[in-house]
Amino acid sequence: MLHFDQIVQLIADDLGAVEAKLTEQTASEYSFVDMAVQHVVEGGGKRLRPILVVLSAKACGYEGPDAHTLAAVVELIHVASLVHDDVLDEASIRRGRETLQTKWGNKVAVLVGDYLHARVLAMLVSRRADDPAMEILADTTQAMCEGEVIHAYKSGDFDITVEEYLKIISFKTGKLIAASCTLGAHLGITDERQIAALTTYGQQIGTAFQIIDDLLDFVEAPEKLGKNAFGDLREGKLTFPIIAARSRCDDVEKAKLEHVLNPHTDEAEAIAFVQSLFQRYDVEPHCLTVAQTYADYAKAALAALPHSSARTALEQLADYVVSRDA
Numbered sequence: 001m002l003h004f005d006q007i008v009q010l011i012a013d014d015l016g017a018v019e020a021k022l023t024e025q026t027a028s029e030y031s032f033v034d035m036a037v038q039h040v041v042e043g044g045g046k047r048l049r050p051i052l053v054v055l056s057a058k059a060c061g062y063e064g065p066d067a068h069t070l071a072a073v074v075e076l077i078h079v080a081s082l083v084h085d086d087v088l089d090e091a092s093i094r095r096g097r098e099t100l101q102t103k104w105g106n107k108v109a110v111l112v113g114d115y116l117h118a119r120v121l122a123m124l125v126s127r128r129a130d131d132p133a134m135e136i137l138a139d140t141t142q143a144m145c146e147g148e149v150i151h152a153y154k155s156g157d158f159d160i161t162v163e164e165y166l167k168i169i170s171f172k173t174g175k176l177i178a179a180s181c182t183l184g185a186h187l188g189i190t191d192e193r194q195i196a197a198l199t200t201y202g203q204q205i206g207t208a209f210q211i212i213d214d215l216l217d218f219v220e221a222p223e224k225l226g227k228n229a230f231g232d233l234r235e236g237k238l239t240f241p242i243i244a245a246r247s248r249c250d251d252v253e254k255a256k257l258e259h260v261l262n263p264h265t266d267e268a269e270a271i272a273f274v275q276s277l278f279q280r281y282d283v284e285p286h287c288l289t290v291a292q293t294y295a296d297y298a299k300a301a302l303a304a305l306p307h308s309s310a311r312t313a314l315e316q317l318a319d320y321v322v323s324r325d326a
Contacts, residue, residue, distance in 0.1 A: 004320045007051070007313045014054045014068060015047060021072040026119055036104060036112050040079050044095040048209075049074040049180040051317070056184025056198050058310035059302075070133060070183045073120055077137070078176060080116035081144060083109055088152070089235060117141075132186045140179040147171025151237075158246075158258045160238050166207060169240075173213075174206030197304035201314065204298035208291040209321045214239035215287040218278065220325060230271055236261045240290075241283050245274070248281040291322045 026041050028034040050071035057067040086099040087109050100109035151168050154160050181202035185195045217232050218241055232239045246257055260270035295318040305311050
């Protein structure tokens with residue numbers, strides 16, 4: 001069983017090239033712009049999406065530098081979305097450091113997010129119009145925005161269903177993770193069955209990833225989480241663990257859960273009550289089981305690909321997504 005660090009080590013040279021591309025492509029001649037941009041671009045993170053581009057490309061027989069460019073593109077789209085999310089959520093900490101709006105205000109943060117999207121366009125402008133990457137990335141960016149709008153509209157909706165929430169996260173999170181795999185696949189093959197297999201793999205681990213992300217917001221220590229814990233609860237958001245708790249509790253508990261999800265409720269009271277529900281109804285093991293089911297679906301999809309070290313790494317990355325602690 002490969003640990004995450006061992007998976008990263010397998011493609012260390014490729015990831016080094018991606019980091020160099022990120023630095024090169026986001027540099028600005030204006031020192032403050034450069035400082036603000038690098039604050040988020042170099043702000044840590046596992047680089048899951050670039051890893052998926054590179055491994056998917058290798059699993060399909062491609063070893064060239066175009067994987068590094070596309071890996072940098074998906075990471076910039078991801079980082080831009082985080083910058084804008086932090087503004088919307090009024091988050092003060094991300095990846096263990098101050099968010100842009102905490103450091104320099106909302107205007108700077110929004111504009112830096114826009115700048116990153118502009119750099120993505122600049123990196124893609126030289127590609128052929130019929131390059132599959134163009135349609136994939138356009139569709140993905142649109143879906144991410146739609147997911148954010150729908151989630152904002154549904155914020156505070158206590159009756160949101162599991163199916164509705166899974167659809168939202170498939171847009172907000174799953175689309176870019178799936179696109180990372182699809183982009184890598186297109187670099188090496190034209191076999192639609194194998195491309196579809198990698199896309200399915202990405203979709204499934206995207207769902208698993210978000211379920212675990214939702215869970216960690218409640219159960220992980222803030223210093224490991226790299227951001228403020230209980231952020232979703234403070235905002236009154238129903239995420240997968242809360243929906244799971246709601247489906248298991250009795251009517252009295254359900255009424256109180258709806259009450260404590262009101263952002264005006266005392267925070268300590270809300271946290272204590274939600275934690276008690278999670279323990280009483282085994283919400284954490286339930287979330288882990290559901291996430292592992294999606295990870296297993298992802299691994300099964302990879303059977304369409306030939307055996308390789310890259311395919312093995314992708315299989316084990318699916319398990320890592322569930323077992324990670326931050």
